[in-house]
Amino acid sequence: MDNIKIEIMSLNDLKEYDFKKTDATVYFLKLFEHQRIANKNEIRLDKIQKKSSILQENILEYAMLQKKDDMSFLKFYSDFSKIPNDEYFFMFVGDFQWSAELKLKEIIDLEKLNGQETVDMDSVLEPIQDILKNYSIVKLNLSKKIRIGRKRKEDRICRFCKKSMKDGALFTNEAHAISEALGNKKIILNEECDTCNSYFDKEIERHLIGYLDFIRTLYKVPNKSNKVPNLRGKNYEFRNSNDGTQLIIYNRDHLKRVNEKKDRIILENHETVVPQNVYKSLVKFALSIIDSKYLVEFQKSIDWIRGQSEVERVPKIAMAVGKNNQTTQPDLVVYIRRNNCMNLPYAIGEFKFLTITFIFIIPTFKSEECDFLNECDFNHIWDCFKHYGPIESLRMMDFSSNNKQKNNFELNIANNKI
Ligand SMILES: [Zn+2]
Secondary structure, X not given: OOEEEEEEEOOOOEEEEEEEOOHHHHHHHOOOOXXXXXXXXXXXXXXXXXXOHHHHHHHHHHHHHHOOOOOHHHHHHHHHOOOOOOOEEEEEEXXXXXXXXXXXXXXXXXXXXXXXXXXXHHHHHHHHHHHHHHEEEEEOOOOOOEEEOOOOHHHOOOOOOOOOHHHOOOOOOOOEOOOHHHOOOOEEEOOOOHHHHHHHHHHHHHHHHHHOHHHHHHOXXXXXXXXXXXXXXXXXXXXXXXXXXXXXXXXXXHOEEOOOOOOEEEEXXXXXXXXXXXXXXXXXXXXXXXXXXXXXXHHHHHHHHOOOOOOOOOOOEEEEEOOOOOEEEEEEEEEEEOOOOOOOOOEEEEEEEEOEEEEEEOOOOOXXXXXXXXXXXXXXXXXXXXXXXXXXXXXXEOOOOOOOEEOOEEEEOHHHOO
16 A cells, blocks of 8 residues: 655654555545645645644544554644644655755745744855755655665665566565664665675675774664674773773783873774775665666666776775764765766765764766876865865875775773773
8 A cells, every 4th residue: 555655844843754545544634724636536735834723633633533543643643733833834745855955945935934034045055055056965864764665575676786586686685775783774775685785794894894893882883683782802802881881901911002102002803804895885875875867877886896897996085083973873965966067076975974974986987087086186076065174174095905904993092082
């Protein structure tokens, strides 16, 4: 059965609801301002709605009547009652993917409708005008569970190997668009077959997860089994206790001191990391969340992350580290160029994990596109993406190597600071 998706935008909130497509839902929606469609037993909801105490009472009455069969109306009521009386709100019907620009525009319209002094749209958009001029922005709402792609397994085609069940692909496992070990429980990719899922898991994503091991443990990000991880390296153990305390035990005899003052030490790990696979993981996440219509542009990138082709060098990744932009869930934004401005990359990803932001180019490996292997070509990017701030705050890191590298952490033990 299909569902009816409704979004309610009020001054304080944007909430989404998934109602079953039943007569009860249609009756429920008729409580709101609507137009009848001539000759059809259908209605079209007005976008502009006004909250009133009568509407609230009607909704409650109906929700109570239906609660035995369907609790979703009661849940709706509990949110709805929080909107103040006489406030205008917007109602959107359908599967809505908000672009940042569109959402901002609607919020400003709603504020105006409610008589609020609002900022001029142009002044809000000024710092990001160059991005909006050149790029479409893909950003997922991370507060709800999202399944990307067709629901029925028989209808699915794997984004990466292009196989369907008819070609022998299986879709038994739930594939996460972003690794579950990085805290993503919500973004599921229906269009990833079991073979690709297992390949990415074993061959590439574990390198990014390993690279982020220390920070995952430090910020207690639950792993796949929903447990806060502990770490054990060659010369140390990092324990997270049930009572919330954290303990790093290191073996003094096997410590390498970095400097004379002996306040920086190296924690050595057993596992190694292949830097280029860290890069591939980020690209895999980005290719998982973009609209499938763009995939045709990334065929060479897909071959590369699947290990079907090899690349010697990849563009550097710009990394920003700071406590200010700490996110509790991994956050991913993808920018896709919408013009032929060839001094900008076709696609850029911005992956935030706790205190780290990775800004990476999603290479298309097309000859007509700039390859950005030369660091000074990045200046065009920084001119466009002004919100990243001064370039000095970014560290340019080379993840080109295809060889296993030690994955050690440097620890500052002066003042117990890490
Ligand atoms: Zn596949």
